Amino acid sequence: MRVLHTADWHFGRLLEGRDRRQEQEAFVTELCAIADERNVDVVLIAGDVYDSVNPPAWAEELFYEALERLSNNGKRGVVVIAGNHDQPERVRAAAPLAHKQGIVLLGLPKEAPFCTEPDTPAEQVRILQGGPSWFELAVPGVAHTAVIIALPYPSEARLRELISESFSQEQMQLAFSERIRDLLADLSGHFRTDTVNLIMSHMFVMGGNESDSERPIQIGGTHSVSLSAFPEQADYVALGHLHRLQKLSDKPLVRYSGSPLGYSFSEAGQSKAVVMLDLVPGEAPVEEIIYLQSSKPLARWKATEGIEQVEQWLAEGRDAEAWIELELHVSDTIDPAEFQRLKKMSDQFLKIQRVAVQAEVSSEETEETRQERAQMSPEQLFRRFYERKKGMQPDEKLIQLFSRLMVNEQADEGGGLA
Numbered sequence: 001m002r003v004l005h006t007a008d009w010h011f012g013r014l015l016e017g018r019d020r021r022q023e024q025e026a027f028v029t030e031l032c033a034i035a036d037e038r039n040v041d042v043v044l045i046a047g048d049v050y051d052s053v054n055p056p057a058w059a060e061e062l063f064y065e066a067l068e069r070l071s072n073n074g075k076r077g078v079v080v081i082a083g084n085h086d087q088p089e090r091v092r093a094a095a096p097l098a099h100k101q102g103i104v105l106l107g108l109p110k111e112a113p114f115c116t117e118p119d120t121p122a123e124q125v126r127i128l129q130g131g132p133s134w135f136e137l138a139v140p141g142v143a144h145t146a147v148i149i150a151l152p153y154p155s156e157a158r159l160r161e162l163i164s165e166s167f168s169q170e171q172m173q174l175a176f177s178e179r180i181r182d183l184l185a186d187l188s189g190h191f192r193t194d195t196v197n198l199i200m201s202h203m204f205v206m207g208g209n210e211s212d213s214e215r216p217i218q219i220g221g222t223h224s225v226s227l228s229a230f231p232e233q234a235d236y237v238a239l240g241h242l243h244r245l246q247k248l249s250d251k252p253l254v255r256y257s258g259s260p261l262g263y264s265f266s267e268a269g270q271s272k273a274v275v276m277l278d279l280v281p282g283e284a285p286v287e288e289i290i291y292l293q294s295s296k297p298l299a300r301w302k303a304t305e306g307i308e309q310v311e312q313w314l315a316e317g318r319d320a321e322a323w324i325e326l327e328l329h330v331s332d333t334i335d336p337a338e339f340q341r342l343k344k345m346s347d348q349f350l351k352i353q354r355v356a357v358q359a360e361v362s363s364e365e366t367e368e369t370r371q372e373r374a375q376m377s378p379e380q381l382f383r384r385f386y387e388r389k390k391g392m393q394p395d396e397k398l399i400q401l402f403s404r405l406m407v408n409e410q411a412d413e414g415g416g417l418a
Helices: 021-037 057-071 088-092 095-101 169-190 307-316 336-343 363-374 378-390 396-414
Strands: 002-006 042-045 077-081 103-106 126-131 134-138 146-151 196-202 236-240 246-250 253-256 273-278 286-291 298-303 323-330 349-356
Touching (some): 002 021, 021 057, 057 077, 057 095, 077 196, 088 103, 095 103, 134 169, 298 307, 307 323, 307 336, 336 349, 378 396
Parallel strands (some): 002 042, 077 103, 146 196, 236 253, 298 323, 323 349
Antiparallel strands (some): 002 273, 246 253
16 A cells, blocks of 8 residues: 655645645645556645635645545545644535545544445455444455554544643643553454554644744643654554654654745755555565655745845845745844845845844044944934944934933933933
């Protein structure tokens, strides 16, 4: 059985205000092409389909289009679970219709999928049996079936369990991890030696590397899960939540597929991918990382030599296909018109940060500066301080506020307010 693992699509998400719809549409096209060209039998989508509980209409349309194309008219299994960004009811809304095409949609941890009607032809994907959080899937042309434990984002609220009332943070973390371990151990009783045994969930597993683009699902680690929670009978554990592609364990094989697009500049330099596995009961899984080409890479530029250095990099075509976060180091103010010119140099710039750098001066220059500063008014000193810190001139409202504060301070010192 050939399985494709992906997660964290985050349809509807922006990057520094920039719409990613075109890249997300390109990802769906690339993913469907991979599934078709590689003859994939089952696609696992491990949560965070959307970026919010109320996604834009086009994001929902794109998701349903992806499901329809991936299912191959009911000949390929597709399993989707809700992540912490998703509204469970929205993810599972189409389940009564979707299961007829071999698509399983689960919103809450203890939901059971629809089983296939007895008269469904053998040329269609079938759910032979199942219960809360598990089912057995048969795919046409594959000699063996898959038993899948599917556990959508298991928060206390979504589990509908109060794991603790008065635990310390450390006790809470241990209690939550043990609860997930017990739940998976119980569900793994459905695994058999003649089936491909899979677990999919959306959670934070200890040892995983985070980035800035994930919405935290634990406070101080209280909702993190130990690797020991996963039973060794599992052939593969497909995880969602962390956006970096990473393997956490070999036995069982535990992986985050990562997100298909970079959703913050903390992911600059990361390669985005999906994970493909060839699985046979009783044999070690054979995995392949398929790197994606549909999204634009993210790059961070640190220009320590001013705007001229930025102009040079653009002329050289550096990171020509990337979204760019620019850190510009300046030792003096930047004229507003010059800064606007910088922003218009390339539509690749999504974020520009100015870093004020103190220029080195000689002892003679330092004394000269001290004398000059001694002759400056408080307002002039404030202007210089602001320009050096912010890289731009303060507006007049800020100057007026500073002046009023100075007047009040002087009045206090002179007893004028007593």
